[in-house]
Amino acid sequence: MISNFVGRVDNTFLFVITISVVFFLGLTAAMIYFVVHYHHRKHPKGENIHGSLPLELLWTVIPTILVLIIFYYGMVGYREMQSIPKDAFPVKVYGAMWKWTFEYENGLITDTLYVPAGKPVVLHLESRDVIHSFYIPAFRIKQDAVPGVPTKMWFTANEPGSYQVLCAEYCGDRHSYMLSEVRAMPQQEFDTWYASASKELPAPAPVAQAKKPAGEEKKAGEETGEGDPERGKRIVQGKGACTACHSLDGSRLVGPSFKGLFGRKETVLVDGKEQEVVVDEAYVIESIKNPSAKVVKGYQPLMPPQQLTDQEIRDVIAYLKTLK
Secondary structure, eight states, X not given: OOBTTHHHHHHHHHHHHHHHHHHHHHHHHHHHHXXXXXOTTTOSSOOOOOOOHHHHHHHHHHHHHHHHHHHHHHHHHHHHHHOOOTTOEEEEEEEETTEEEEEOTTSOEESSEEEETTSEEEEEEEESSSOEEEEXXXXXXXXXXXXXXXXXXXEEBOSOXXXXXXXXXXXXXXXXXXXXXXXXXXXXXXXXXXXXHHHTSOOOOOOOOOOOOTTOOOOTTOOXXXXXXXXXXXXXXXXXXXXXXXOSSSOOOSSOOSTTOTTOEEEEEETTEEEEEEOOHHHHHHHHHOTTSSEETTSOSOOOOOOOOHHHHHHHHHHHTTOO
16 A cells, blocks of 8 residues: 555545445336336326335435444544654645645755655644645545644655645635645665755854843844845745745746846835835835735735744845846
8 A cells, every 4th residue: 555544545435435336226226127117007097105114214224324334434544544653754844825845853845745655754734824735645645734723644655656745725826736746765765865955954044143232132033144045045945935926037927026026126006006116125024024015016915924034034035136
């Protein structure tokens, strides 16, 4: 079996389908028999039938038993899906219109879910905007990602390979483009990839330790690190899921292209009135935190506020400056 849930889910569906086919064929055969056998030419004078207690008990008891059996199989499967192993490998999954992003414990962010084959994996799902549904058809699992409501799901990929990931909840006009994949790798190969990917992560930005005047306290959470374009690129293409709506090559998507954006003059709508602005650091910060404040003319106000730290925003700005 490709995953640990495939056998139980498939057997449950096979049981339901088998029952449906048997009853469909049986009822169809009975209907044809009644139409032929009780044709009005053979029985010109119809008889009143006042009911049959044995028959009524039969078609009440049998369906009830079958429904209880189906419920049992479903309950057992559901409880198994909710029982997450303690040694499961954790990965955070972020859903945003219209992209899946995966974050590992070491800080690595990817747009493909890499997992070790044969080891339980637990996914912690979060939505950055609307309801999405993380669906891996080959594994027979699906779980909603709801804004403000953390959810979990787990699985074990028994066989190495690539498996498609879909969004099973309509989330906008590019819903069908919200695709990704699970790439299951042998444990040793995964460990090698994970270790090498960790080494390639950019180092944290240095934080300047500027002296404060006497009596002036440092604000909570204040950062003075410079923006790093390499980290900004990873945020734009990963955690921020920006490239789902903003292209990097000048092509038009849901939002303006990032190519040549920084420093450019744009016509925006402010409370329905046109206004010309320069895309500088202040505008980028405002557009990330309050996207509907100044919407570029010709585009819809679809972007939700982004949950990025001040340092991450500086990194994004540094990256935008490189896209000439």
